[in-house]
Amino acid sequence: MQNPRIAVVGAGIGGLATAAALARAGLRCDVFDRRDRPGRLSGMGLGIQLSPNGVRALRDLGAVPRRGAVVRPDAVELRRWRDNALLGRAPLDDAETRYGAPYWTLTRADLSGALLAAVDGAGLHLGRRCIGASVGRGGVRLRFADGGEHVADLVIGADGVHSALRAALGEDGGLGPRYSGHVAYRAVVPAAELPSHLVHPHRVRVWLGPGRHCVSYPVRGGEQVNIVATAPSPSPALHPENLIMGYAEWCGSVRAVLSAAAGRGRVWPLWSGAPVPRRHRGGLVLLGDAAHPALPWMAQGASQALEDAVTLGRCLSGDDRAPLERYETLRGARAARLAAAIRTATDEHHLPDGLRQRRRDRRLSTPPDRDWLYGYDATAGVTS
Numbered sequence: 424m425q426n427p428r429i430a431v432v433g434a435g436i437g438g439l440a441t442a443a444a445l446a447r448a449g450l451r452c453d454v455f456d457r458r459d460r461p462g463r464l465s466g467m468g469l470g471i472q473l474s475p476n477g478v479r480a481l482r483d484l485g486a487v488p489r490r491g492a493v494v495r496p497d498a499v500e501l502r503r504w505r506d507n508a509l510l511g512r513a514p515l516d517d518a519e520t521r522y523g524a525p526y527w528t529l530t531r532a533d534l535s536g537a538l539l540a541a542v543d544g545a546g547l548h549l550g551r552r553c554i555g556a557s558v559g560r561g562g563v564r565l566r567f568a569d570g571g572e573h574v575a576d577l578v579i580g581a582d583g584v585h586s587a588l589r590a591a592l593g594e595d596g597g598l599g600p601r602y603s604g605h606v607a608y609r610a611v612v613p614a615a616e617l618p619s620h621l622v623h624p625h626r627v628r629v630w631l632g633p634g635r636h637c638v639s640y641p642v643r644g645g646e647q648v649n650i651v652a653t654a655p656s657p658s659p660a661l662h663p664e665n666l667i668m669g670y671a672e673w674c675g676s677v678r679a680v681l682s683a684a685a686g687r688g689r690v691w692p693l694w695s696g697a698p699v700p701r702r703h704r705g706g707l708v709l710l711g712d713a714a715h716p717a718l719p720w721m722a723q724g725a726s727q728a729l730e731d732a733v734t735l736g737r738c739l740s741g742d743d744r745a746p747l748e749r750y751e752t753l754r755g756a757r758a759a760r761l762a763a764a765i766r767t768a769t770d771e772h773h774l775p776d777g778l779r780q781r782r783r784d785r786r787l788s789t790p791p792d793r794d795w796l797y798g799y800d801a802t803a804g805v806t807s
């Protein structure tokens with residue numbers, strides 16, 4: 424189709440990446456987001472880990488973070504909750520050679536800034552909350568909370584975990600995400616306020632313990648440290664103090680990290696769900712968390728949204744007669760494999776001390792195989 428009318432719903436990581444991928448393919452689009460400004464996304468100052476597969480996708484989109492924004496951690500380190508004993512270390516300093524791209528940690532604001540700069544010629548429509556869509560022969564009709572409508576030949580739903588567009592897939596939209604029973608406290612602290620052994624070398628540090636885990640990694644060129652601490656909670660609302668109190672018996676390193684983080688962050692409910700059984704119907708297609716809501720145990724959601732965008736952009740710009748089917752096939756298989764790995768992580772991350780935990784700890788002393796995950800090229804399998 425010559426000059427198709429394309430609309431993207433959601434200007435988060437997946438939506439902006441899609442607009443950049445379309446621009447790269449010479450396709451124009453309109454992007455709608457419920458927020459007033461892209462920078463107003465909650466949690467923008469917080470950090471994000473981009474594994475080599477995500478960085479590779481970002482590079483393919485031509486998105487370059489500003490100078491000094493990214494950190495290249497030298498390893499991911501797993502430690503034991505009570506005594507800080509090292510359980511395993513996966514080196515990352517050879518990522519560029521091994522996987523074709525480095526491992527980065529940065530803030531979401533710096534990632535969004537890079538994507539926004541790569542979005543060339545897209546019309547950004549902010550303050551537009553989509554409340555539903557209908558798929559018909561004449562295209563996809565979007566409905567907005569302000570009473571407005573918009574019709575496009577192709578609508579790409581990148582509206583996150585609580586997608587308003589998933590329902591328009593009918594039964595193929597699946598059951599949708601549920602509250603997982605876990606919350607996460609997230610904060611960013613100045614690196615200068617942490618003991619230096621928790622800052623240098625630049626590293627992703629993860630402490631595993633019964634029912635919870637805590638993560639820290641540097642952002643903003645190492646000037647700040649992003650902290651995430653999870654906790655089980657029957658309700659999605661847990662007071663930050665109660666969450667932090669649950670770490671009272673953890674080792675001094677975790678207590679130091681959390682005492683620096685106290686009062687600086689907030690608690691977020693975590694949602695889990697299965698990938699949608701089918702990602703598209705007619706001219707409506709989903710990507711990112713809208714298509715595969717998942718617990719963040721493997722720090723992959725943003726990287727997967729970037730991969731989705733690259734693959735979809737390539738499918739649409741190639742000469743494939745059924746580009747959405749091709750996208751579905753390529754990305755569906757990837758999402759299913761990752762969902763299985765996340766299920767295993769969900770089962771193993773929070774083991775109480777005992778036989779299973781000791782077996783897991785022994786396994787962790789050998790770095791897990793990440794070649795399938797980090798070495799992935801989102802342009803593979805697409806002709807363009």
Ligand SMILES: Cc1cc2nc3c(=O)[nH]c(=O)nc-3n(C[C@H](O)[C@H](O)[C@H](O)COP(=O)(O)OP(=O)(O)OC[C@H]3O[C@@H](n4cnc5c(N)ncnc54)[C@H](O)[C@@H]3O)c2cc1C
Nearest residue numbers: 433435436437457472553582583711712722723724725726
């Ligand atoms: C605690 C935690 C830690 C994480 N850490 C990592 C990590 O280290 N690495 C990683 O790769 N991933 C991580 N993730 C996952 C990652 O944040 C998400 O997977 C990623 O943001 C998904 O991008 P998205 O564009 O699909 O959705 P989002 O980033 O949620 O963007 C959705 C966009 O759609 C807009 N929107 C929503 N509804 C509507 C509507 N009805 N109408 C119009 N616009 C709408 C929103 O305003 C938003 O701009 C983490 C998640 C959590 C919770």
